[in-house]
Amino acid sequence: MELTFFNVAVAVTIAIGFAAINAAYLVWAERRGAGRIQRRPGPNINGPLGLLQPPLDGIKLMAKQLIIPGGADKALFIAAPVLAMAPAIVSFVTLPFSDTIVAHNLNVGVLAIFAFASLGGISLLFAGWSSRNKYAVMSSVRAVSQAIAYEIPMLVTVITVVMIAGTMNLTDIVAAQKGGIWNWNIFPFKAGLFNPLMTMSFLIFFICALAETNRAPFDLGEAESELVAGFHTEYGSMGFGLFFMGEYANIVVGACLTTLLFLGGWSCPFGLFPGVWWFLLKIYVIIATIIWIRWTFPRTTIYGLLNLSWKILIPFSLFNLLLTAGLLKVF
Amino acid sequence: MSVPIHIQPDETFVLNVGPQHPATHGVLRVKMEMDGEYIVNAETVIGYIHRMHEKMGELKTYPQYYMNLSRMDYLGALGYSHGHVLLVEKVAGIEVPERAEYIRAITVELNRIASHLFWFGAFVMDLGGFSPLMYALQDREHILDMLERITGSRLTYSYYRFGGLYNDIDDQFIESAREFIPRMRKSLKKYHKLVTGNIIFIKRLKDNAILSKETCRKYGASSAVARGSGINYDVRKNEPYSVYPEFDFDVPVYPEGDSLARYNVRMAEIEQSLRIIEQGLDKLPDGPIMPKKAPKIIKPPAGDYYQAVETARGNFGIRLISDGTKVPYRLKLRSPTYSNMHLFDETAKGMLIMDALAFMGSLDLVIPEIDR
Numbered sequence: 001m002e003l004t005f006f007n008v009a010v011a012v013t014i015a016i017g018f019a020a021i022n023a024a025y026l027v028w029a030e031r032r033g034a035g036r037i038q039r040r041p042g043p044n045i046n047g048p049l050g051l052l053q054p055p056l057d058g059i060k061l062m063a064k065q066l067i068i069p070g071g072a073d074k075a076l077f078i079a080a081p082v083l084a085m086a087p088a089i090v091s092f093v094t095l096p097f098s099d100t101i102v103a104h105n106l107n108v109g110v111l112a113i114f115a116f117a118s119l120g121g122i123s124l125l126f127a128g129w130s131s132r133n134k135y136a137v138m139s140s141v142r143a144v145s146q147a148i149a150y151e152i153p154m155l156v157t158v159i160t161v162v163m164i165a166g167t168m169n170l171t172d173i174v175a176a177q178k179g180g181i182w183n184w185n186i187f188p189f190k191a192g193l194f195n196p197l198m199t200m201s202f203l204i205f206f207i208c209a210l211a212e213t214n215r216a217p218f219d220l221g222e223a224e225s226e227l228v229a230g231f232h233t234e235y236g237s238m239g240f241g242l243f244f245m246g247e248y249a250n251i252v253v254g255a256c257l258t259t260l261l262f263l264g265g266w267s268c269p270f271g272l273f274p275g276v277w278w279f280l281l282k283i284y285v286i287i288a289t290i291i292w293i294r295w296t297f298p299r300t301t302i303y304g305l306l307n308l309s310w311k312i313l314i315p316f317s318l319f320n321l322l323l324t325a326g327l328l329k330v331f
Numbered sequence: 332m333s334v335p336i337h338i339q340p341d342e343t344f345v346l347n348v349g350p351q352h353p354a355t356h357g358v359l360r361v362k363m364e365m366d367g368e369y370i371v372n373a374e375t376v377i378g379y380i381h382r383m384h385e386k387m388g389e390l391k392t393y394p395q396y397y398m399n400l401s402r403m404d405y406l407g408a409l410g411y412s413h414g415h416v417l418l419v420e421k422v423a424g425i426e427v428p429e430r431a432e433y434i435r436a437i438t439v440e441l442n443r444i445a446s447h448l449f450w451f452g453a454f455v456m457d458l459g460g461f462s463p464l465m466y467a468l469q470d471r472e473h474i475l476d477m478l479e480r481i482t483g484s485r486l487t488y489s490y491y492r493f494g495g496l497y498n499d500i501d502d503q504f505i506e507s508a509r510e511f512i513p514r515m516r517k518s519l520k521k522y523h524k525l526v527t528g529n530i531i532f533i534k535r536l537k538d539n540a541i542l543s544k545e546t547c548r549k550y551g552a553s554s555a556v557a558r559g560s561g562i563n564y565d566v567r568k569n570e571p572y573s574v575y576p577e578f579d580f581d582v583p584v585y586p587e588g589d590s591l592a593r594y595n596v597r598m599a600e601i602e603q604s605l606r607i608i609e610q611g612l613d614k615l616p617d618g619p620i621m622p623k624k625a626p627k628i629i630k631p632p633a634g635d636y637y638q639a640v641e642t643a644r645g646n647f648g649i650r651l652i653s654d655g656t657k658v659p660y661r662l663k664l665r666s667p668t669y670s671n672m673h674l675f676d677e678t679a680k681g682m683l684i685m686d687a688l689a690f691m692g693s694l695d696l697v698i699p700e701i702d703r
Contacts, residue, residue, distance in 0.1 A: 038465035134346050138368065138684075205460025216459060217531055226336050226354060296525075298532050301685050302368065 011104065015092040022252045023088075023245040024054040030248075030291050037295045061241040069132060069234050076130035080231075081239045083123035084246035087116035091253045096171045098266040098276040109170040110158060113257065114151075117212065120250060121147035124214075124231050127243070131234040139230035142302055144212060144219045149309035150218075154208035156317040157201050160324045161185055161261045174265030181269040185261040195327055197320045202262045203314050205288075209254035211305070213247060216294035220302050255286040343371050346684075350379045354688045357698030360438040361675070361691075363684070370687055373679040375672055377701050378627040384703040386545040388662030393419050393629040394493065396662070401487045403666065406486050407446035409439045409478075410642030416491045417572055418638035418649050421629035423493065430618045431495040432574045437508070437611040438478065438490065444515065445474040445598050446643035447604075450695045454594070457692035459534055463526055470518050477507050494628060495621035496615055508612060512605050519601060536591035540678050543588060550677075551670040552647025555600065556694060559593035561586035566641035576616065578607045579629035582703070597695070609664055630657055644668050644695060668694075669701045 027051065028043065035042025043050035068077055094109045096102035106112055121144055128140020162168055164185060165176040177184050186202040211218040223228030232243045259265055259282040266279040300308070349360035358379035364372040369407055383398050391399075400415045401408035409581030413435055420427055447473040475485045482502050526532055547557045548659040557564055565582040567575040583599030585592035633655040639648040645667025652661040671694050679687040 018495065034461070038462050039469060040465065092453050134365075142368075163499065219459070226685050226694060228353060293463050296462060298455060298526075298529065301535055304531075304534055 005030045006311070008104070011102075012093055015095070016089050019084060019089045019092045019249050019252065020245070023085075023248040024058065026251065026287065027057070027137050027244065027249075027323070028054050028247040029287070030294075033288070033291045034295050037292070051172070058241065061238050064237040066237040067234075068241055071132045072234070073130035073132075076126045078236075078239075080123050080127035080130060081235065081242035083119055083126060083243045085249065087119040087123075088246055088249035088253055091116045094170070095253070095256050096174070096260070096265070097279055098274075099171060099175070101276055102171060105169065105171055108168045110162060110168045110173070110261075113253065114155060114158070115251070117250070118151060120212070120246070121318045127231040127235070131231070133234050135229075135234050139220075139222065139233075143214065143231060145302075146214075146220060146305060147217065148312075149306050150208045150211040153204055153309060153313035153317040154212065156314070156321050157205045157208070158261065160198075160201055160317070160321050163321075163324055163328060170260050170265075174260055174267065177264040178267040183267075184262065184264040184269075195320075195324055197323060200264075200316065201320050202258075204317050205262065205271065206258060207308075207313065209258060210290065210293070211309075213250040213254050215247075215251065215290055217297040218305055219294075219298050219299060251287060251290055252283065255283040255290070256305070258286055259283050341658075346690075351374075354691065355698070356453060356696065359672075359696060359698045359701070363679075363687075365684070368683050368685075370679050370682050370684060373673055373676050373687065375670070377669075377698075379702065381702045382700055383502040383701075385662055385664055388659055388664075390658060392657045393423075393659075397491075397493075398489050401489055402699070403664070403703060404446075404642065404644060404668075404697050405486050406449050406697055407442050407643030408486060409435075409442040410640060410644075411647060412488065412491050413439050413573070414638055414640040414642070414649050415646050416493055417640065418636060418651055419493050419631070421638060422634075422636050422651060422653065423626060423629045425494040425625060426622050427494055427617050428619050428622060429574070430499075431620045433611050433615050434496055434500055434620065435491060436574050436578070437500075437608050437615075438471065438482070440607045440611070441474050441478060441508070442488075443643040444601050444604050445471045445478075447601050448474075450597060451522065451526075454695075458532065458689055460526065460529075460532070460675065463522065466518070466521070466525075466611060470515060473507075473514070477504060480504060492621065492625070494625040495619070499620045505612060505615075508608060512609055515601070515605055519598065521698040522598070527594075533591065535686075535689055536594060536693070537589060539590040539686050540682065540693070542587045542678060546587055546674065546677065550673050552645070552674055553667050554641075554643075554671065554695070555593045555596035555675065556645070556671045557581065558584045558596045564646075566639050566646050570621060570639055572638070572640060574611075576608075576676075578610050580606050582611075590690055628657060630655065639665075642667065644697060644700065645671060664703055666700050666703060668696050671684035672696055672701055 031053070032042040032050065042055040046052040046056050070073055091113045093104050094106045094112050096105065124143035125140045128136040128143070161173065165173040167173060181187065185198055187198065214222065222232065227233070232240055235243060259279060263282050266276055267274045268278050343364050343366045346363045346365045347360065348363055349355040350358040355361065359516055360376040360379065362376060363370050363372040367702065384403060387399055388396050397412065398413055400411040402554045403411050448467040452467035455463040478488065481498055481504050482488045483498070542552070542556065542560045544560050544562055547560045553564065561584060563582060563584045566572070578605045583603065585595050623670050631653045633653055636647060636651045636653070639646055646665070646666055648665035650663040650665070651659050654660040664690055675691055675694065682690070
């Protein structure tokens with residue numbers, strides 16, 4: 001496709017629109033899902049099935065006053081929620097939904113998305129530091145140590161996948177997995193590459209994605225029962241709203257990446273009708289799993305979380321990297 | 332406004348947890364001196380909802396004061412009322428019909444289960460798991476509905492009278508209580524599956540805040556806090572009162588002394604309470620619920636009296652010094668949570684804030700009962 005201004009504008013608008021609508025409606029889905037798990041209805045008053053809840057919540061949040069606490073660092077305080085939301089949305093520009101639906105097919109798509117994702121940690125640091133609140137500072141310190149600990153195994157796992165596919169282009173990574181469920185990176189039966197550890201790699205990536213998006217059971221950054229609300233303790237109004245939407249946009253990015261890297265993207269498990277519907281089905285199954293996990297598990301401890309990363313995930317993902325490299329050399 | 336902050340490398344800071352904080356479940360305040368995430372020193376500050384219950388005891392007549400007892404602990408109110416009526420009956424020499432005592436035991440145990448269920452939900456919520464609270468509240472709702480039918484209220488019951496009860500139980504209550512027992516046993520199995528076996532849950536609680544027997548004795552701890560540290564002490568067994576000697580039940584004791592042991596004790600206590608209710612319903616005798624000659628005005632002879640009961644929160648004692656008039660000379664309430672809470676200051680030293688707050692959850696604090 002020709003790269004004209006009009007094309008780019010439309011593609012980017014659609015990508016951002018998808019991200020924003022998803023972020024808003026995942027809040028609704030999460031609350032309905034939580035309601036189902038906890039045997040209560042969840043939001044069901046506004047509109048059919050409570051579908052008008054997200055826009056009304058948005059209006060409510062926008063109508064509220066943004067209170068900046070005295071002594072807060074104003075510039076950082078305002079920048080933090082924007083930094084939480086913006087990188088997640090920008091990531092969608094490079095995320096392919098099928099071999100034709102992609103806003104901008106970047107050759108280093110994986111790299112770009114991880115570069116954007118690592119900005120999320122900075123936003124938490126900004127929010128915590130600028131709030132001038134002890135709880136927020138403690139939370140942001142936790143969030144940063146968590147981000148560092150979990151980016152390493154995540155990236156190592158991604159390198160494994162990139163090595164198998166031989167490219168950093170997300171569309172090509174998916175193309176390398178097409179042709180049925182046994183060709184997906186999650187399963188070890190890939191033609192010419194019998195690596196039984198890839199299933200574990202998928203789990204590592206999934207756990208890291210949970211930790212990177214600050215989701216339960218790794219939501220130490222906003223541990224309500226200890227740190228009140230963590231880094232966004234002092235945020236009200238749309239500042240809080242942006243953090244909230246950013247979290248959900250990040251979940252969508254995480255689910256998309258998991259699907260693209262391990263679950264064969266838009267390819268069908270039985271080789272029939274590959275297309276965007278398979279992709280959407282896969283990401284929403286992953287998102288539902290993430291919601292389900294949140295409402296089932298208690299929170300880990302900060303040392304449990306770091307131990308898991310440094311003592312289990314990082315050695316294991318490094319080992320798998322070596323094994324994959326060896327297998328690639330042999331076959 | 333912008334004041335530069337100079338933090339020295341070894342400097343500690345003070346974190347005020349409470350009086351409004353999600354983990355304290357009420358208006359308890361803990362002044363924590365923190366070194367990063369580690370607690371250097373913790374100091375519990377109480378008294379934010381002090382209501383002078385003990386002073387009121389010196390001003391009101393016995394029937395007037397009876398209402399105050401159920402306002403102390405809003406989760407397990409019947410146990411406290413039970414202590415008071417037992418004391419006054421002992422002091423004034425009132426005979427209680429057997430049926431009334433059985434119904435008291437049944438309702439107290441139901442209330443104990445309700446209290447433990449709420450604690451279970453809130454405790455798991457302290458650890459970051461939200462859903463068990465909703466399940467626990469649903470089971471608790473069943474109990475509250477049952478108690479509401481016969482007592483007329485849902486939390487702050489004034490069901491007992493000096494000498495008996497306000498209201499007899501009916502067939503519907505017995506039926507729903509019988510229905511409740513298997514249902515609760517099923518729920519308990521579900522809770523064990525959902526929570527007790529969870530690896531994160533076990534990892535967080537195992538070896539968390541180990542309390543030695545000596546520490547528990549030093550602070551006068553009771554309830555699951557003491558029994559979780561291997562102290563086999565339950566007022567219902569050790570100083571039997573009411574009709575408890577006629578029931579066959581065990582006192583769950585776990586020797587580990589960590590938060591998981593305290594959790595296990597309370598979950599096992601629900602099971603034992605169910606057994607007591609089952610036996611109580613089987614043995615429930617017919618007869619009146621109030622004695623024929625209940626005195627209108629209670630004037631105990633001068634003296635010093637004490638009655639202890641095992642409430643949902645532990646060993647609750649009332650000491651009454653009477654000078655022979657209609658109002659007590661002094662009424663001292665020994666509330667179990669007050670003693671249990673003071674374990675926190677000593678034990679929390681050197682702990683991470685996460686672990687310390689998990690430990691606080693395992694103590695089962697109800698703040699109005701501490702402040703009285």
